[in-house]
Amino acid sequence: MSVSPQSDGREIRLVPNVPVGTKLVADRVRDVIDACIHTDSPAADLEAAAQLIEQATQLLRKRSRDTSLQVTRSNGGISINNAIEGPCNPVAPPLTDLAYVDGETSGCVTFPTAAEGPPGRAHGGLVAAVLDHALGRAVAWTVAAAMTVSITVDYRAATPLHQPLCVTARVVSVDGRKVFAEAEIRYDGQITAVAKAIMIVVAGLPSIAPTAVSLD
Numbered sequence: 001m002s003v004s005p006q007s008d009g010r011e012i013r014l015v016p017n018v019p020v021g022t023k024l025v026a027d028r029v030r031d032v033i034d035a036c037i038h039t040d041s042p043a044a045d046l047e048a049a050a051q052l053i054e055q056a057t058q059l060l061r062k063r064s065r066d067t068s069l070q071v072t073r074s075n076g077g078i079s080i081n082n083a084i085e086g087p088c089n090p091v092a093p094p095l096t097d098l099a100y101v102d103g104e105t106s107g108c109v110t111f112p113t114a115a116e117g118p119p120g121r122a123h124g125g126l127v128a129a130v131l132d133h134a135l136g137r138a139v140a141w142t143v144a145a146a147m148t149v150s151i152t153v154d155y156r157a158a159t160p161l162h163q164p165l166c167v168t169a170r171v172v173s174v175d176g177r178k179v180f181a182e183a184e185i186r187y188d189g190q191i192t193a194v195a196k197a198i199m200i201v202v203a204g205l206p207s208i209a210p211t212a213v214s215l216d
């Protein structure tokens with residue numbers, strides 16, 4: 001395990017693999033979130049559940065670390081606690097199966113009930129977040145780690161909950177530090193939303209992409 005200090009003083013921890021135990025906890029927390037949204041339990045059961053969750057929180061806090069950002073190079077590289085792809089972040093959907101083939105970045109996501117915006121549909125802001133992340137991945141893999149300065153999303157059809165969705169992204173052009181990229185999200189082969197973004201390559205940003213700026 002190594003810790004890499006960043007230009008802003010924050011640290012990123014490089015670990016060999018996704019920690020199995022933490023992923024298990026994150027998966028269970030996703031279940032709790034889903035149960036919380038759907039529950040119709042009586043007050044006594046809700047109170048008992050709240051106490052159990054509080055006990056679990058206290059157990060987890062017995063040993064904490066300051067660094068939240070952890071990455072692994074296994075499975076092509078994963079940002080473990082990332083808001084979108086982090087398998088150990090229960091708020092992440094998460095975006096999985098990230099791959100980079102012939103300049104095309106792809107990934108898979110299934111939105112849970114917690115991502116609901118319009119009835120039965122994913123919230124547009126969360127769709128945009130997944131597209132933004134795929135765009136960031138595409139730029140990191142193709143050029144270098146970068147930050148979004150502009151993103152436009154067109155919502156063309158419902159992005160459903162609880163269904164496997166495919167996300168694809170690629171770099172379209174590069175102009176100095178500005179990188180223009182586009183991405184789509186599909187359900188059952190049909191595009192539900194497309195995004196165009198301008199990203200700026202920023203020196204010192206960490207990247208887990210083998211082609212981009214090294215963490216080491």
Ligand SMILES: CCCCCCCCCC(=O)SCCNC(=O)CCNC(=O)[C@H](O)C(C)(C)COP(=O)(O)OP(=O)(O)OC[C@H]1O[C@@H](n2cnc3c(N)ncnc32)[C@H](O)[C@@H]1OP(=O)(O)O
Pocket residue numbers: 078079082132133135136137140146147148149150176177178198200202207208
């Ligand atoms: C885990 C591995 C993969 C992870 C992927 C994660 C992807 C996540 C993507 C994100 O969510 S990033 C987070 C959201 N974005 C931000 O927080 C960025 C906020 N903006 C900034 O911090 C600064 O704008 C930034 C550091 C990106 C750039 O500031 P700089 O001072 O270095 O650059 P500058 O302002 O000189 O702009 C550089 C170029 O970009 C241009 N530019 C800036 N903003 C623009 C804009 N909005 N539209 C068009 N062009 C823009 C600007 O005109 C200029 O063009 P020229 O080089 O031609 O002169």
